[in-house]
Amino acid sequence: MFDVIIKGASLSYDSKPVFTGLNLTLKGGQWTCLLGGSGVGKTSLLRFIAGLNISSQDVSVSGTALCQDGFELNQRIAWMAQQDLLLPWFSVLDNITLGQRLRSPVFRRQKVASEHLEQAKDILNRVGLSDKVQELPQNLSGGQRQRVALARTLMENRPVVLMDEPFGALDAITRLNLQDLACELLHNRTVLLITHDPLEALRLGHQVYHLQGHPARLTDPIVPPGAIPRSLDNSQLMSLHGQLLERLRHEEAA
Numbered sequence: 001m002f003d004v005i006i007k008g009a010s011l012s013y014d015s016k017p018v019f020t021g022l023n024l025t026l027k028g029g030q031w032t033c034l035l036g037g038s039g040v041g042k043t044s045l046l047r048f049i050a051g052l053n054i055s056s057q058d059v060s061v062s063g064t065a066l067c068q069d070g071f072e073l074n075q076r077i078a079w080m081a082q083q084d085l086l087l088p089w090f091s092v093l094d095n096i097t098l099g100q101r102l103r104s105p106v107f108r109r110q111k112v113a114s115e116h117l118e119q120a121k122d123i124l125n126r127v128g129l130s131d132k133v134q135e136l137p138q139n140l141s142g143g144q145r146q147r148v149a150l151a152r153t154l155m156e157n158r159p160v161v162l163m164d165e166p167f168g169a170l171d172a173i174t175r176l177n178l179q180d181l182a183c184e185l186l187h188n189r190t191v192l193l194i195t196h197d198p199l200e201a202l203r204l205g206h207q208v209y210h211l212q213g214h215p216a217r218l219t220d221p222i223v224p225p226g227a228i229p230r231s232l233d234n235s236q237l238m239s240l241h242g243q244l245l246e247r248l249r250h251e252e253a254a
């Protein structure tokens with residue numbers, strides 16, 4: 001397992017800096033959670049790490065995001081967004097194997113290769129959707145759709161997973177269940193999770209950072225005790241939650 005090291009990350013849109021000189025290490029095989037107010041630059045930082053912010057006339061980018069072992073980072077990343085981004089005319093199976101099919105030679109794209117079919121069925125089983133293989137996304141609940149999105153992320157089988165508020169639109173119980181499932185299935189991956197929810201960050205994060213200010217900077221990390229996903233009946237967690245909410249409230253007001 002390798003760390004992902006972000007050094008001197010700077011990004012401006014139309015000469016307005018969103019963040020400058022940010023340093024952050026995503027520890028290999030651990031979850032790093034990033035909190036921050038709307039518009040502070042969380043998604044921009046995720047895009048920076050994924051190499052999706054290309055310098056142009058309006059966007060200026062500098063700094064590096066590198067794997068500690070020296071290999072290219074962008075081939076090792078899977079991305080999970082808040083919207084499930086499922087194609088409505090494709091079945092669950094076709095949606096989660098889309099990446100594999102797009103990477104096959106053109107004449108084979110219509111059909112899922114047998115090794116991918118087996119892998120997809122195994123993953124759908126693990127996310128509890130083995131009875132929805134041929135279903136269209138419109139016939140699924142919000143939680144089921146996000147489970148398909150998680151299955152698609154797992155199909156990519158990448159060691160680094162960038163998650164942009166993937167549970168944000170779900171009800172409280174579905175959200176807790178999906179947090180637990182993601183934790184189990186992404187065990188040993190290096191995960192960066194953006195969330196607006198301090199409790200989610202404290203349940204899932206080995207390290208929890210807060211991005212704040214203009215240009216944005218990272219606060220020192222909080223390192224909650226215990227294995228993830230942390231239980232909600234853990235009094236230490238609830239006390240940290242209270243402290244973190246107070247801290248966020250004061251920092252936002254400052």
Ligand SMILES: Nc1ncnc2c1ncn2[C@@H]1O[C@H](COP(=O)(O)OP(=O)(O)OP(=O)(O)O)[C@@H](O)[C@H]1O
Nearest residue numbers: 013014018036037038039040041042043044045058
């Ligand atoms: N392509 C763009 N061109 C110009 N400005 C942009 C562009 N993308 C984002 N911004 C601006 O950069 C800032 C950071 O945006 P970003 O999407 O990274 O914030 P965020 O913290 O992810 O917000 P949210 O939590 O609301 O999704 C915002 O002020 C936004 O308006």
